[in-house]
Amino acid sequence: MSTTFHIVKPRTSEDSRQRLGRLILKGRNDIPTPNLLALATRGFVPHLTPDILQKETNILAVHAGFEDFLGPRRASPVPSNNPNTYTSLNICTSLGHRDLEISIYLEAIAKSRPDVIIAPVDIEFGRHNPGAKRRDKIVERSTAWLRSFETALKETESNHLSPAAWVPILPLEAEIQRTYLDHLEEVGGSFIQGIVVYDPGSTVNVPEAFHHLPLVSLTEPRTPHDVLRLVVLGTDIIAAPFITAASEAGIALDFDFPVKTTSKFLALGTDMWSEVAYIQHLLSAKEMLAWVLLQIHNHHVVDKFFNGIRESIARNTFEADVLEFTNAYQSELPVFQGQGPRIRGYHASLGADAKKLNQAPFKKMGHSTPARHNDDKSMSNDMKDQAVEVKRTKAVNPDVMDDFDFDGLINQSRAND
Amino acid sequence: MSNKFTSPALTFEIVGKCSTTRARASILSLPHGPVQLPIFQPVATQASLKGLTPAQLAQTGCNLCLNNTYHLGLKPGQKTLDAIGGAHKLQGWKGNILTDSGGFQMVSLLELATVTEDGVRFLSPHDGSPMLLTPEHSISLQNSIGSDIMMQLDDVIATTSPDHARIEEAMYRSIRWLDRCIAAHKKPESQNLFCIIQGGLDLRLRETCTREMVKRNTPGIAIGGLSGGEAKDAYCQTCTGLLPDAKPRYVMGVGYPEDLVVSVALGADMFDCVWPTRTARFGNAITSDGVLNLRSARFSSDFSPIDTLCKCLCCRSIEDNDGLGVTKALVHSIANKETAGAHLLSIHNVHYLLNLMHQVRQAIVQDEYPHFLKRYFKQIYKTKDKYPTWAVTALKGVGVDLLTDEDL
Numbered sequence A: 001m002s003t004t005f006h007i008v009k010p011r012t013s014e015d016s017r018q019r020l021g022r023l024i025l026k027g028r029n030d031i032p033t034p035n036l037l038a039l040a041t042r043g044f045v046p047h048l049t050p051d052i053l054q055k056e057t058n059i060l061a062v063h064a065g066f067e068d069f070l071g072p073r074r075a076s077p078v079p080s081n082n083p084n085t086y087t088s089l090n091i092c093t094s095l096g097h098r099d100l101e102i103s104i105y106l107e108a109i110a111k112s113r114p115d116v117i118i119a120p121v122d123i124e125f126g127r128h129n130p131g132a133k134r135r136d137k138i139v140e141r142s143t144a145w146l147r148s149f150e151t152a153l154k155e156t157e158s159n160h161l162s163p164a165a166w167v168p169i170l171p172l173e174a175e176i177q178r179t180y181l182d183h184l185e186e187v188g189g190s191f192i193q194g195i196v197v198y199d200p201g202s203t204v205n206v207p208e209a210f211h212h213l214p215l216v217s218l219t220e221p222r223t224p225h226d227v228l229r230l231v232v233l234g235t236d237i238i239a240a241p242f243i244t245a246a247s248e249a250g251i252a253l254d255f256d257f258p259v260k261t262t263s264k265f266l267a268l269g270t271d272m273w274s275e276v277a278y279i280q281h282l283l284s285a286k287e288m289l290a291w292v293l294l295q296i297h298n299h300h301v302v303d304k305f306f307n308g309i310r311e312s313i314a315r316n317t318f319e320a321d322v323l324e325f326t327n328a329y330q331s332e333l334p335v336f337q338g339q340g341p342r343i344r345g346y347h348a349s350l351g352a353d354a355k356k357l358n359q360a361p362f363k364k365m366g367h368s369t370p371a372r373h374n375d376d377k378s379m380s381n382d383m384k385d386q387a388v389e390v391k392r393t394k395a396v397n398p399d400v401m402d403d404f405d406f407d408g409l410i411n412q413s414r415a416n417d
Numbered sequence B: 001m002s003n004k005f006t007s008p009a010l011t012f013e014i015v016g017k018c019s020t021t022r023a024r025a026s027i028l029s030l031p032h033g034p035v036q037l038p039i040f041q042p043v044a045t046q047a048s049l050k051g052l053t054p055a056q057l058a059q060t061g062c063n064l065c066l067n068n069t070y071h072l073g074l075k076p077g078q079k080t081l082d083a084i085g086g087a088h089k090l091q092g093w094k095g096n097i098l099t100d101s102g103g104f105q106m107v108s109l110l111e112l113a114t115v116t117e118d119g120v121r122f123l124s125p126h127d128g129s130p131m132l133l134t135p136e137h138s139i140s141l142q143n144s145i146g147s148d149i150m151m152q153l154d155d156v157i158a159t160t161s162p163d164h165a166r167i168e169e170a171m172y173r174s175i176r177w178l179d180r181c182i183a184a185h186k187k188p189e190s191q192n193l194f195c196i197i198q199g200g201l202d203l204r205l206r207e208t209c210t211r212e213m214v215k216r217n218t219p220g221i222a223i224g225g226l227s228g229g230e231a232k233d234a235y236c237q238t239c240t241g242l243l244p245d246a247k248p249r250y251v252m253g254v255g256y257p258e259d260l261v262v263s264v265a266l267g268a269d270m271f272d273c274v275w276p277t278r279t280a281r282f283g284n285a286i287t288s289d290g291v292l293n294l295r296s297a298r299f300s301s302d303f304s305p306i307d308t309l310c311k312c313l314c315c316r317s318i319e320d321n322d323g324l325g326v327t328k329a330l331v332h333s334i335a336n337k338e339t340a341g342a343h344l345l346s347i348h349n350v351h352y353l354l355n356l357m358h359q360v361r362q363a364i365v366q367d368e369y370p371h372f373l374k375r376y377f378k379q380i381y382k383t384k385d386k387y388p389t390w391a392v393t394a395l396k397g398v399g400v401d402l403l404t405d406e407d408l
């Protein structure tokens, strides 16, 4: 058995279900819970190279989608554009939407040797409120997939490569998924080593028999308030997509749990566009390092946040601390003001026709109109010395340039070969 | 002939010379530490090297990098630079910084309307309003940046320009602008101003320019306007003959491996180029087998390191001093999709060129540079018929015949 979950401090109330735990994965650092499950795309926490992840962050666990290459889908997947079938799951790969044969996913278990593998379920992300017919199918297929999953995983066990199996609760009402839940109970808590929820509401549907297992949230909290709610709902390991989203929006997260001041209506983050700092410079100059530094910072803030949560639970002050936090901080993250580095990379997987979202700032003296920028105020007037007739402009090689270091254009032909 | 030169903010000392070519190995001591020459300087255009943290940059072995005055003058701007105390503080960089004058940027970025005796007129990339960059203003900005090495503003024109009168005008104007830059320079005790010898390829003009600029006795000499690449033959003939021995020689905008090793043989010490980091963003790895585009399908299941001979953070195995063990297949899967992919390749590519120059330096110190050159070209090109003619010709000019095998 490659994982163990110790409950360090059990739940004391049914209304506020927080607890302390320790997840032990063989050969890895122990993970005290509640804790963060960082989200990766293509195996990378966005913008962070592995050396930085190791040296500059306290991230202990990373979730990767099989479509990038370990849960079957990313935690915040691109919506499916085709329905799943009885034997396949529609996913979005680096090459576009594909049908992933469940058997192939299961074969990959043996090869990619994750610490933990999440059982595939028939959820079509992006399609809400399935009809009655569709709901039946979800339950039927998910149950069938779970059987294949179990068989496949038991085969790897003989090779001593066995990852821990985490199994989702379907985002449906308990009565509707009754056959699925019954099957889970049949399979039992010696095979199943963790429970995953894709929807906060599903936490109430976790069968009693699995309450000793780590409860993993792959839902989409938008704020630290949402994360606290998930802790109250009893989840132990929590994914938080808002961290990367904030970094990419140029927001430095800024909150403490428990609250450190008596002020009210504190902002949950600082819009770095309003700060004079290196990061502000990098954002304004559209340099990729801005994302790197914000990711390091924001993960650090969330790491401290979870630390605070655990200490608060240990002290038995959690409920009061949550209340105080709720009153002290604004309910949403700040709204993104400026333009970050060019949207590229995994964002572009939304479609081959994804366009450049930022405009090239450098213009030829020529015809058309000048670039419009929303950071005019931060701009220096230092170079404006004398008046010359203004001519209108056109972008330099807009299709060739990949980023904003336009210097040394002469080497372009080689750079592109 | 002296092997050592000292000025208020710099000491240059030659520690080894090739007995065949004009290659030298030297130590350039700058305000933020000593630099071993020959050197390749990566370009951190806007005080950031394409997503690498200053610590990651230092780890590649780099202690001299380039910032662009034009970009920093616009963002964060001179006031902010003055308030923060310069570009070293802005980016948390403890190594040395070299800045260009800002003029070249405008020629390459903006189709210039006018260069007048006052300076370079251009339109703001922000709002289209007119701006003027004068020699005085360029120096003032570079003083605010606090670069260890600053460049004069020069009248840059393409080396291939057919307009002889315009080339001559640009050359004389650049000399006059050098005088204005020297006069405007407020911190000669802590910052070094280099002249730029024009890359116009008329030998007579170049000689005049060199003589006049050498007279001004700047602590170092740059050779500009050569990065076009199409004029390598001519550049090689006129490169370093007239220059004083005991001063650092910086060839601007040159960065392909074969250009570097040939230029060193011709007597150059310093280089810079955006190519290694830019090309990383297109998935290209500079390796001892030449440049590989890792986006190519043939690398999709190649689980060897980016370059088996490389000892950079990425290429070292996890067992080897905490390397990352990055494989070609991994880069293939994330190239152009994850910014981290570009960061990893940038780390490798910059390390490759820094290490290449380190090996070059060792070969010079051991007086084995001709042998090094032959081995290098053989490794990159495999067969002699693929050697570029300009390189063969240039090296013949300094006593190395790449086409013979003796000495290999």
Ligand SMILES: [Zn+2]
Binding pocket: B306, B307, B310, B311, B312, B313, B314, B315, B316, B348, B349, B351
């Ligand atoms: Zn390497």
